[in-house]
Amino acid sequence: MLEKRRYGAGLPTSPLLAAIFTAVVCLFLWYLSSCPEHLAVQLVAPSYLLLLPGNVTSLPPPYPMHKLAPDDRATLIDVKDFAFQLNNYPCNGSNSLLLLVLVHSAPGNVDKRRTIRETWGRGAHRVLFLLGAVQSPADQAALEEENRTHRDLVQGRFLDSYRNMTYKHVMALKWTAYYCPGARYLLKTDDDVFVNTPALLDFLAQDLSPWGARRLILCEPFSSAYVKRSYRSKWRVSPLEYPGRMYPAYCAGWAVLYSPDVVFLLYREAQRTEYFWIDDVHVTGTLVARANLTQTPLGSLVLSSHQVQALVGSRSNGSDVGVFLFGSPNLSLSDIHRLWQLVQERRAVS
Template sequence: MTHGRHSSGSGTPERALIMKVHRRHDRRRGLGLIVISLSILNFLWVVNFYISSFSSSQEDLFELSPQLTHSLSFLNDSEDFGRLVDRLNFNFLLNTKPCDTSSDIFMLVFIHSAPEHYHNRQTIRQTWGLETNLVNDSFRVVFLVGEVQNQSVQLTLEEENKVNQDIIQGNFIDSYRNLSYKYVMGLKWVTYFCRQARYVLKADDDIYIDIFQLVRHIKVSFEVSHGEGLVVCFLIKKPYVKRSQRSKWRVSFAEYPGTYYPSYCSGWAVLMSPLMVYNLYLQSSRVPYFWVDDVYVTGTLVKILGVKHVDITTSMSVNKEYVISWLQNNDTSLPPPFGYPDLSPENIHALWTKTLLYYNKSGTS
């Protein structure tokens, strides 16, 4: 019994000590959990702050509408002239200045062309791009190309330009991945060498345009109050980013992580005000390069400026079947305003011939 009482008596302080240690440990663990919780909350708050700040800055980037202005004071000519987006060694290998001959130009057309596409350029020069087509509304046409590594092609380009004085060539390799450089080069060229144009049309070298109908549409729809942020085109809304390995326009997640692009213009015909051209050019030096040119210029840069596209898909829709049907029909009726992309030079000539026939018979142009 004595041994039992001794054992029992000595066990109670031990248990008390153990419980005290456990309570102290529980308190420390509780404090530790509180500290950890506070640290986590603080961390989450900091992360949320930076995410919010980043989102806000991105939101500002895309929703801020800079006051559209055409003051060249925003350009540091000595630095800017040699820059193209992220290229700091840019220069024009070929540069003609057809706008210098007139202080009043209704429309400047800059056309994306491949260096080897001589027949496409010549076809446009002989048809809808002939500058004497518009008697009362002067317009100029230039062709944009990149650098070529084939000396024979380069020499041919230089000879072609001596005859026509309408080729603008930049010192970047002409390729799909450099199309955004070509587009921005067009914006840059207009900014420096054709600011007096009242409208600027970007086009491709494989399309047809009823230039008479286009000018009439511009005057009726935009001449009085087109707004300085004018971008008129066939709009592609909520477009998926192409991920297929088979597509030449495939974009990796590293290049563009989003599922959709911002709405952008189908690039074969885009009408802009010169002020819009200037502001798009300004933004191009502030936004990282993205090689899908239509998305980069008429999607991302337009969205940054907070400008809404004018979609002419309904009013001037292009239907391949209708164009072919009109061309083959013996009746002389109003021409389609545009011919679909990838037209052959032969088809462009045929469309132009029938277009002239219509206007000659109707007595209008």
């Protein structure tokens, strides 16, 4: 049987040890109260707020554009001659769009974009594909032809490359702030991810709020990731690029759901913060910390790669699978088509 513990059990009983223990505690408390700001204990930022009829009109607008620099429209972090080479305007000033989806895509990923248009990209939400510049005139002509057909490409004036992903992520925030401020939620995702858009729209309208939210960042967070220094890693970061040993808590960037006020806060921080090329870390980690925001975990709403393969390989119609919003990244085109088929079949029998 466990012994009952008394208050103070385990503390030193010798007068000398007790005095030493008390002195150590006092020194520690003094240190916390007087240590430099960057070492002080940080309070956890408040969690997200759902907008409801009782508070939706009392909150300030999420996009105070007057707080941006006068030359902001032509600037993207340290790019001083920024412009949208291709642009579309699907929001049309709407103040009632529940979900805007901006998909990171590479110029050559034509089949991936086609698959999304044929599957989860269809519906009442708006989907745009984000691209950087290409060097070949023939490649640019192909993108322009694709855009004339589908009217869903947004291309920025920076080279589309692996180390320019942060430009693309911040361009998503910029485009939303300037061209779709009425969207209640923004989903930033990648073109190899499955989004269960019918379930996501239900989740936003019923589990969250159809009027939107504030201070919301919904994602899969990493809380203790070390900076990779190995020359064998494609994620290698030199001490000059990032001097710290560990990154702040950040999101897996393949699916991040933002409320509109967060879009503006992170965009404003990005415009006045030095560029760092790992966009997940920079935008959803460093900038989130600077804006005093926190991430909310998606948890079981994401299917792991093992669960995806078990599902697409089964003969089931998916009715025995719990609610999920996302399938893990690096999916094949056939996996995305099969998941969409299962989602449609499941909704037909529910």
